[in-house]
Amino acid sequence: MYSLNQRFDNMEIPEDEHMTAGHVACAGCGASLSMRLALKGLGKPTALVVPACCWGIIPGAWPQTAMEVPFFNTAFMTTGAVISGLKAAYRRRGMDDVCVVGWAGDGGTYDIGIQALSGAAERNEDVIYVCYDNEAYMNTGVQRSGGTPLGAWTSTTPAKAPKSEPKKDMDEIMIAHRIPYIATATAAYPHDLIAKFKKARSMRGMRYIHILSACPPGWKTPENMSIEIMRLAVLSNIFPLYEVENSEVFRQTVIPDEVEPVNNYLRSQGRFKHLTQEDIQVYQREVTTRFERLKERFDRIAV
Amino acid sequence: MLEQTMSNVKVVEGSEAVALAVKGCRPEVISAYPISPQTHIVEWLARMMANGEMDTEYVRVESEFSAASVISGSSAAGSRSYTASSSQGLLLMTEVLYCSAGMRLPFVITGVNRALSAPITIQIDHQDTISLRDSGVIQFYVESSQEVYDTHIAAFKIAEDPQILLPVMVCMDGWILTHSYERINFIEQEKIDSFLPPFRPANFLDVNNPKAWGSYSEENVLMEFKYSVQQAMQYGKKRITEIFAELARITGRDHGGLIEAYRTEDAEVILLAMGSVVGTIKEAVDELRSIGKKVGLVKIRCYRPFPHEDIWEAIKAAKVVAVMDANFSMGSEGALGMDLKSKLCGMRDTPLVFDFIAGLGGREINVKTVRRIVEKAEEMLNKGLPLSESYWVDLNPEILP
Numbered sequence: 001m002y003s004l005n006q007r008f009d010n011m012e013i014p015e016d017e018h019m020t021a022g023h024v025a026c027a028g029c030g031a032s033l034s035m036r037l038a039l040k041g042l043g044k045p046t047a048l049v050v051p052a053c054c055w056g057i058i059p060g061a062w063p064q065t066a067m068e069v070p071f072f073n074t075a076f077m078t079t080g081a082v083i084s085g086l087k088a089a090y091r092r093r094g095m096d097d098v099c100v101v102g103w104a105g106d107g108g109t110y111d112i113g114i115q116a117l118s119g120a121a122e123r124n125e126d127v128i129y130v131c132y133d134n135e136a137y138m139n140t141g142v143q144r145s146g147g148t149p150l151g152a153w154t155s156t157t158p159a160k161a162p163k164s165e166p167k168k169d170m171d172e173i174m175i176a177h178r179i180p181y182i183a184t185a186t187a188a189y190p191h192d193l194i195a196k197f198k199k200a201r202s203m204r205g206m207r208y209i210h211i212l213s214a215c216p217p218g219w220k221t222p223e224n225m226s227i228e229i230m231r232l233a234v235l236s237n238i239f240p241l242y243e244v245e246n247s248e249v250f251r252q253t254v255i256p257d258e259v260e261p262v263n264n265y266l267r268s269q270g271r272f273k274h275l276t277q278e279d280i281q282v283y284q285r286e287v288t289t290r291f292e293r294l295k296e297r298f299d300r301i302a303v
Numbered sequence: 304m305l306e307q308t309m310s311n312v313k314v315v316e317g318s319e320a321v322a323l324a325v326k327g328c329r330p331e332v333i334s335a336y337p338i339s340p341q342t343h344i345v346e347w348l349a350r351m352m353a354n355g356e357m358d359t360e361y362v363r364v365e366s367e368f369s370a371a372s373v374i375s376g377s378s379a380a381g382s383r384s385y386t387a388s389s390s391q392g393l394l395l396m397t398e399v400l401y402c403s404a405g406m407r408l409p410f411v412i413t414g415v416n417r418a419l420s421a422p423i424t425i426q427i428d429h430q431d432t433i434s435l436r437d438s439g440v441i442q443f444y445v446e447s448s449q450e451v452y453d454t455h456i457a458a459f460k461i462a463e464d465p466q467i468l469l470p471v472m473v474c475m476d477g478w479i480l481t482h483s484y485e486r487i488n489f490i491e492q493e494k495i496d497s498f499l500p501p502f503r504p505a506n507f508l509d510v511n512n513p514k515a516w517g518s519y520s521e522e523n524v525l526m527e528f529k530y531s532v533q534q535a536m537q538y539g540k541k542r543i544t545e546i547f548a549e550l551a552r553i554t555g556r557d558h559g560g561l562i563e564a565y566r567t568e569d570a571e572v573i574l575l576a577m578g579s580v581v582g583t584i585k586e587a588v589d590e591l592r593s594i595g596k597k598v599g600l601v602k603i604r605c606y607r608p609f610p611h612e613d614i615w616e617a618i619k620a621a622k623v624v625a626v627m628d629a630n631f632s633m634g635s636e637g638a639l640g641m642d643l644k645s646k647l648c649g650m651r652d653t654p655l656v657f658d659f660i661a662g663l664g665g666r667e668i669n670v671k672t673v674r675r676i677v678e679k680a681e682e683m684l685n686k687g688l689p690l691s692e693s694y695w696v697d698l699n700p701e702i703l704p
Binding site for chain 2 (some may be wrong): 044045046047049056057059060061062063065067068069070071072073074075077078080081082083084085086087088089090091092093095098115116118119122123
C-alpha cells in the first residue's frame with residue numbers, strides 16, 4: 001500500500017498520556033487524536049497556546065480541563081506572537097527546556113493568524129507552530145477558510161456555489177520563510193506523526209507542522225471513517241507526507257506504492273457529493289500538478 | 304530634605320525618560336513596533352540593549368497586535384513585560400488588552416496619545432487611550448516628563464500587586480511630552496530595586512503545575528470573572544494611592560494621588576482635565592486668581608479606576624465644573640464629562656457640570672483658551688441652564704459643512 005522513507009528505530013508509541021479522557025471533541029475528531037499523538041511525541045515540559053478554534057473548546061469549560069500541560073487560550077490572530085513572548089519569558093526565567101507550541105486551526109493559520117505566524121517565522125522564533133487543518137471554520141459551523149479545498153461544500157460555499165478557488169498553499173508559504181523545519185502529518189500515520197514531533201522537539205528555531213485533520217460533521221463523513229479518509233488523502237497525493245529542513249532538504253516520508261485517484265477520496269465525503277466527473281478531473285489535475293512540483297524537489301536531493 | 308546629586312539630574316527627551324524608567328524597572332520581555340509619536344521610546348530601548356546597558360528579551364514584532372500578544376504570553380509566563388504604542392496601534396491592540404485584563408496579566412504599556420483617523424493625522428488628543436477605557440486596563444495620565452518617569456516606576460508595582468494584577472497603561476501626550484526636553488530627576492537603581500522587587504507571581508504558566516488559562520466559560524461564571532476585575536479596580540484606588548505615596552517618600556516628589564487638586568479650596572469654578580494641558584491650565588488658574596477670580600483645577604492622574612470619591616471631595620463646594628475633554632464619544636459627549644455626570648447624578652447640591660471639547664487633533668490650547676472656557680462656564684452658570692450637549696471650543700465655522 002505504501003512504503004516508509006524514514007526509520008522509526010523500533011519506535012514504540014509512548015504510553016504516556018498528556019491529555020485525559022472526558023474532553024468534549026466530537027466522535028471521530030481528527031484534531032483530538034492528533035493532539036494526543038503530538039503530545040506523545042513532544043513529551044514534557046511542553047506548554048500549549050491555542051487561539052479560537054475547536055481546540056479552544058475541546059479541553060472542556062472552566063473549571064475543568066482535559067490537558068495535563070499548561071494551556072493558554074488566546075485571541076484568534078495572536079498565536080504566532082504569544083508563543084514568541086511565552087518562549088522569550090521561559091528563556092529569560094531559566095526554563096529554556098520548555099517546548100512552546102502554538103496549536104491553531106486552518107482559519108487561525110491560513111487566514112486570521114497568518115501575519116503573526118509569518119512574523120514569528122521571519123524572526124525564527126524558537127517555537128513549534130502546529131496547524132491542525134480540518135479545511136474550514138468547523139468550530140463556528142463549517143464556513144469556508146483559505147484552507148478549504150477546491151469544490152468543497154461549506155455553509156458559506158453551498159453546494160450550488162461551492163468553493164471555486166484551490167486551497168491556499170500554506171506549506172509553500174512556510175517554505176518561503178526558510179525556517180529550520182516544516183513537516184506534514186496525519187493521525188492516519190501515527191508513527192510518522194510522532195517521529196516528526198520528536199524530531200521537531202529536538203531542533204531549535206521555528207518549526208511548522210501541518211496536520212490534516214478529519215472532521216466528520218464538517219466533511220459529512222461517518223465517524224468511524226476518519227482514519228481511512230485521512231489515509232486516502234495521503235495515498236492519492238492530496239496530502240503528501242513529507243518534511244523539509246531549512247527549505248533545502250525535502251524528504252517524502254510516506255510513499256504510496258500505487259497512487260490512488262482522487263475520486264475515491266472525494267467520493268468518501270458528503271462535502272464533495274455535488275462534484276461532477278468533470279469537476280473531479282479538474283481536481284485531479286490540480287493535485288497532480290502540485291505534487292509534481294513537490295516531487296521535483298524530493299527527487300533533487302536523494303535521501 | 305532629600306539629597307539630589309548632580310548625577311541624578313539630566314535634561315533628556317521625554318521618550319528617553321520613559322525608556323530610562325523602563326530600564327530601571329528591569330523588564331524581562333519588551334516588544335517593539337514603530338508608530339509616531341511613540342517610536343522614540345522603543346528606539347531608546349533598542350539603543351540601551353545594543354550598548355549593553357540593559358539586558359532583556361527584545362522582540363521586534365510585525366504589528367502592534369503582536370506587540371500586545373507577545374507581552375501577554377511573556378506576562379503569563381511570569382515575566383515583567385512592557386511595550387509602547389500610540390493611536391491606531393493602540394486600537395489594534397484592543398482585543399488583546401481585553402483578553403489580558405481578563406486573564407489578569409500585569410504588563411505595562413506606554414500609551415502615547417495621538418488622535419485617531421480619519422482624517423489621518425499624527426497630532427495629539429486622547430481619543431486613542433479613552434477608547435480603551437472599558438477594557439480592564441488601569442490608565443494613568445501625566446502632565447510632565449518627570450511625572451511620566453515616576454509614574455512608569457509606580458506602574459509596574461501597581462500592575463503586579465497580587466490583589467490588582469491588571470495591565471497598566473501610562474498615557475502621555477505625543478510630541479509635547481515625547482519629543483520635548485525636560486530636566487529630569489532620576490531615581491538611583493538601588494532605590495528602584497528595593498521599591499520594585501523582581502516579579503514572581505504565584506500563578507504563571509508553570510509546567511510543573513499545569514493549568515488552563517482563559518478557558519471557555521459559560522453563563523455560570525463569566526460575570527464573576529468580570530466582577531473580579533472591577534473588584535481589583537476598586538481595591539486599586541486605595542493601593543494606587545499608597546504606592547504613589549511610597550514612591551513620593553523615596554523621590555521627594557509628590558505628584559498627588561489619584562487626582563491632584565490645584566487651588567480648589569474656595570474655588571467657584573473648577574476645571575477638570577488630564578494630560579499635558581494641565582500645565583497650561585495651572586498657569587491660567589494662577590492668572591485668574593491674581594485678578595481675584597476663584598478658579599481651581601482638578602487634574603486626573605488615574606482615569607481608570609475613576610476616582611470619583613476624590614473628585615467629589617475637591618469639587619463639592621464649587622458652583623461649576625468645566626470639564627475639558629480631549630476626546631469625544633460620537634453621538635454623546637466627552638468621556639470625562641460623562642464619567643463625572645454619571646457619578647454626580649442623584650446626589651444633592653452638586654456643582655453644574657459643563658463639558659468642553661478642546662484640543663482634538665492637536666488644536667492649540669493656550670492660557671487664553673482656558674480663560675475663554677472659564678468665561679463660558681460662568682456665563683452658562685449665570686444663565687442657570689445646564690448644558691446637555693458638549694461645547695466644542697474654537698470651532699472654525701468657515702470650514703464646517
